[in-house]
Amino acid sequence: MPQSIEALKGSCVRIPCSFTLGSIKAVDYDPCLKTHSCNAIWMRGGTDKTNTVGSSPSGNLNQKDCTTILDNMPTGDKLYFRLECGNCVKFNFGTPVQINIADTPPTPTLTPATVEVREGTSVSLICSAAAPCPSLHPTLTWTPSLGQSEEGLQENQDKTQVKTSSLTFTASYLHHEQNISCTALYKQQDGKNVKSPETSLTVTVLFSPKNTSVSVSPSGSVLEGSSMTLTCSGNANPAVSYTWYRVNGVQVTTVGSSRMLTIQVSASLLAHAFSVLPKNVLYDSGQAILSQVCLGSLSIWKTHLRPSFNLFCEVHQYLLQQSTPKT
Template sequence: ESLYKTVWVFVVVVVFLSLCCVSGALCGTFNIKMPKNINVLRGSCVTIPCSFDVESRFENNLDDSCKAYWNDSPSFNSHNAKLKPTKDMTGDLKKKDCTTTFINTNLLQRSKYYIRLECNNALKYRFSQTGVDVSFIDDPPSPTLTPSTLEVKEGTSVSLTCSAPAPCWSHPPALTWTPNLGQSQETLQENQDKTKVKTSVISFTASHLHHGNKICCTAAYRKQDGSPDVTAETSLTPDISYSPKDPAVENYTWSDGGALIGTGHTLNITVSTINSNFFCNATNTVGFKASINFQIVVRNYTK
């Protein structure tokens, strides 16, 4: 029985290892990861994030001689590749990083591109199973504002985030806020597919002065072909509720320090010989504000 269990466990382990070799989990296999599609701003540079894996037997072949070639058809070699590498355009292939930046996007066409890895040894492989669709655009997409609307009370701490795609990592868009509401913090963040986005976060305290005044975020993209920069913008109009300040008053009431003596924007009363103090209270759904007191002094004059 003990021998039977040992044999059974051995068979299970062999089957498990065989399955792992097929899937590439342990034994390694050729595969590549990059975005399915990417937008290229015409005249600008573009970075295609890319990583790969090789069969375990080729791990030691990844050295300084390795180069990455791109082509718009899956069948090609280093000699007929349309896009040949330069030293500073590709990631560290020894670390399986095939991320590539094309400074001159005029070399690209609207097509699907595939990559081939070639080293001065036995490692030569064309990743024809996966390619990236390249699309050219003349105008960048509008930035994204988060939140997209702003409805808060005066005095609330507010943070707005502006995000814009960064198709070229070395030249991300410049983000500016109008009006300048304070210091902003900028970061270059990575999406799930390894593409990147530029973000700017601005924080301020909501004021009645912001109510109804447009807040705009502008993304400026610099071209590498000498043509003018292009911009895109997104805006929102804050709705700030605040205690009465002209003209946000809903009701006016008048009192003599105690009793209600009138309503409305103006007060008409018959004066008496008693000197009185009067107050005007302006109210809305957020709160109220009282005026400074004023006094009517009635003097008796003897003829």
């Protein structure tokens, strides 16, 4: 029998219970069972039979199983068990069980408590909520519902029961920093529903750079000799490092290593394109995505009075394939 059980006000509670008879020998007990029926009596606060609790035994007392269900518990107390089998066996058990009655359900638990996985990994989360009343198990709800969930009922070591829901999904970069919560809805014996506080965790997903793009500032008219900034944007976890390249025909030159690249506006930009390669520890060298920009819709002015020439440019993304040299 557990030392204590948490129960919800207005609901039933199951007391898992088994016993041995101590000083009463089997030769005395077994014949008694053949001629008398046994009763399980639960007493509040002590061994006074005038202060008993109405109960519905669900265990087989002949097999020393005194598991009992108490209905519509109003308040908590220490309950002592007494076994009576006619006049031949009357036995008080000295160790009580503490029944704690709460107005609101307990908060469910999440296992594991934290999640950090690589993109593409299968993730399994388990939400567990106490199920003290066998006829009114809680309903568990996941928010958001990311995949298939499967419910079950488990027993703790002390024989109290727990309702579980297992949620399985494949981690995507879209799940990064997403909050996942679980709540338990309990029904009381009068038909009312009581909702538990939610329990939650934030998912951390490790993924290579996604949705990479390059912006140009200023994007309108610029004065020859002034500065222009190219900025790389995208998503990745962990953080990325950047490598900028200037492309002139077949000639490729490394020109920067931060998120932003500042260049000086000149007529020579007509022949050049700029590419950026963001990468982190999950970067795949065989499937690297570069973002390229050739400066477009841009008017370059030699003086403050009028434009001297125009640059037309586009933004592209292309796949960088790396091959192994032949020997």
